Amino acid sequence: MRTHTVKTLVTLCAAVSLAAATGSSSAAPPTARAVKQQPERTVLVDCFWKPNVRPTDFILACGDGNSRLSSLKWSHWNLNSATAKGFNLVNDCKPYCAAGKFHSYAVVVRLDHPQPWKKRPQVQHYTQMSLVYTDNRPDGFERTVTYPLWN
Structure with missing residues (x-):
């Protein structure tokens, strides 16, 4: 029973980590991702x-x-x-x-x-x-x- 709990816990942690990694790039609003980076100043x-x-x-x-x-x-x-x-x-x-x-x-x-x-x-x-x-x-x-x- 203990082995099954450890495997479930590892699988659950991996799934949460994967969701966090893929979710962070799409978490920003679409308008924020679409804004082109403007230069801070001209040199x-x-x-x-x-x-x-x-x-x-x-x-x-x-x-x-x-x-x-x-x-x-x-x-x-x-x-x-x-x-x-x-x-x-x-x-x-x-x-x-x-x-x-x-x-x-x-x-x-x-x-x-x-x-x-x-x-x-x-x-x-x-x-x-x-x-x-x-x-x-x-x-x-x-x-x-x-x-x-x-x-």
Whole structure:
């Protein structure tokens, strides 16, 4: 009689475990399962392939560092766009870049055109940056300059 009770108890525990395992995935309401996972935030990818949110500094010229953004103050950052004010530090490369001087230009920075990041497709990243020079600007630069950002 004791063997029969143990077998029944083991079978009952197995059935309960199986029901719990299969029931947990269908226990959520259908609408909760159907909701597509949205990214938490869009990132700005830097020269070292690191995702950034609201960075205070950003290198534009990854190869030589002769153009970078500094003192960025972000007024807006969401899934579709971001806006900041700061400075573009640009080397004049006169007489050549190693001997050149950096000059600071006030800019408004706008990030947009989010796309999935190739390195991490579940993460959205901005693919375009526009700089609007609010006062002086480097020689040969337009008032607004738009750059594609790396993926």
